[in-house]
Amino acid sequence: MHDKKPETLVIEPWRDPTAKPYISLSHVTKRFGNFTAVNEVSLDVFRQELFCLLGGSGCGKSTLLRMLAGFEEPTSGQIFIDGQDMAGIPPYRRPVNMMFQSYALFPHMSVEDNVAFGLKQDATPRREIRERVAAMLALVKLSAFSRRKPHQLSGGQRQRVALARSLIKEPKLLLLDEPLGALDRKLRESTQYELMNLQDKLGVTFIVVTHDQEEAMMLASRIGVMNLGHIVQVGTPTEIYEFPTSRFVADFIGSVNMFAGQVTAEGSHFVRIAAPDAGCTIFIDHGVAAPPNAQLWVALRPEKINISREPPANPAENCTQGVVDGIAYMGDMSVFHVKLDTGRMVNVTRANLIRHAEDTLTWDDRVWLHWHPASGVVLTI
Amino acid sequence: MSRRVHPALWIWLAAGFAFLYVPIVSLIIFSFNESKLVTVWSGFSTRWYGALLQNDQILSAAGLSVRIGLISASLAVVLGTLVAVVLARFGMFRGRALLSGLATAPLVMPEVITGLSLLLLFVALEQAIGWPSGRSALTIIIAHTTFAMAYVAVVVQSRLTGMDPAIEEAAMDLGARPSKVFFVITLPLISPALVSGFLLAFTLSLDDLVLASFVSGPGATTLPMVIYSKVRLGLSPEINALATLMVAVVGAGVVIAGVILNRAEKARQRDEQMALAGDEAPPLR
């Protein structure tokens, strides 16, 4: 994750119950015929946030964005932007601009004219248009290309024209639909930083749609995870990753080992869960609001599990045994596929800290897997 | 990558070209014939071209045809574009299937039926409201417009559906009202389709014989009608000269269009090279 400026770290308006949300969706539903694309979404986004809507393809992210921009009317529910009800307000009167997934540049206009288009609609004085367009093109490093047509530009340049065009009117809210989806990997990484810097510099509220969880983790102040038209969890990247509230989110973000189990003993600040698959009773060092014998799941991230040939030194740790079944070397880390004695496969990652380790684990090694009592996340749904 | 071609193939190729071009070439050659007999060569002359320029009947028919063509093609482009926009952009509305069917009916309807029904319509209208009074160039224009409009609608609609709808949405998002979006974004982007629709409509009107025969009245005789009636009285070298001129005009049009397309293609390739070089430009920041 990137370093946010300290003040944005401290502010976190979503933790302040008196803070007024800037964009507020209340029970928004959108149906196309019988098909419900967006289902009862309620969401608050605050000023200057960079909010990411994350979800698989077809889960309704673009539809939600299009309702904010005014291209679709909600079937039911309300949308407020800066306190104003958006019902019945057409796209050309909303204080919102959108950057389209396909960029949607005007092919018959030069870069300059594309960027100036928004200002021309408001009868801005010609002098001012020229100055603001020049400043915006300088900001996205496209001054040298102002006379070119979109088809004379590379993918990365087109992306920046689209960004400049959607920012020129200084909207209260910028909607970005998969803004980096069409770029190749290297370019995407550098562009992510640029996008964040730009948002920081201009102070515009961003709502970014993406299906790429790494991108969401890197960009967002908060992430809203979507599934089948619902928003299933909203939180900071850390919350989403470390404290998922459902199996869907735990599984969708990063990779995870999921063990089904039942509570065998519980107290105010501990719980023991019998997980037949794991081959042990998992000890969790905090209480769980679930009745005994209820079906539960324990989610364990691969990097939170230690792997070694010796049993753990700390007897308080959870541990189980297995055999290394496969190793995927990824450079920065290795992924061990371990077959537990119960027959269950578990993924464990280990950072490759040493370039030429002596005692590297290898295939068919018998190993201990152990993890801290705080590492497992208990999920009830 | 040269492959040996079997000699028989060359013969087939020559036969094919001969089949296509010998009639036209002989027509051109005989237009320069001295003799009045179309099939007997008696020497080179341009006298039939001179005679053509003296022939008021043919000249006025040609003038009328061009005028009808221009007017009906313009009307067809406007109306056909409206139909296409409604069909391509207004989603599923009540009566859409009916409009779509009506707009494209002339494409599949036999011309004789279209002509007959239009004639009946004009007669009935004249009796009911007194307009259009009699058959004239006006009725031909109306007939050609209805007919050509269907072709324009098809051409423009396919262009519209092939266009990324986000382009128009982006314009609206940036503050342009729907009417402004249409004139500033949609229209320029579909202009190639408008041009080809216009040319198609103009050509259809120019060489239409069937519809015009049904709905024209005395005094409104188009060029195809004149040619047809003259040829029925016997072939004349004058008509050969006229046909040669038409072939020359069409041929010139095709060559010019080819040159323009070729240039555009070269420019596009150059632009693509330029775009490819773009990502090596120094990155932002």
Ligand SMILES: Nc1ncnc2c1ncn2[C@@H]1O[C@H](COP(=O)(O)OP(=O)(O)O)[C@@H](O)[C@H]1O
């Ligand atoms: N105009 C429409 N008519 C019918 N179905 C639509 C329309 N727009 C979107 N959908 C459907 O809604 C679902 C969600 O679409 P979308 O919001 O584009 O998903 P994504 O999360 O991939 O952006 C998809 O299954 C899509 O087929």
Ligand SMILES: [Mg+2]
């Ligand atoms: Mg989408």
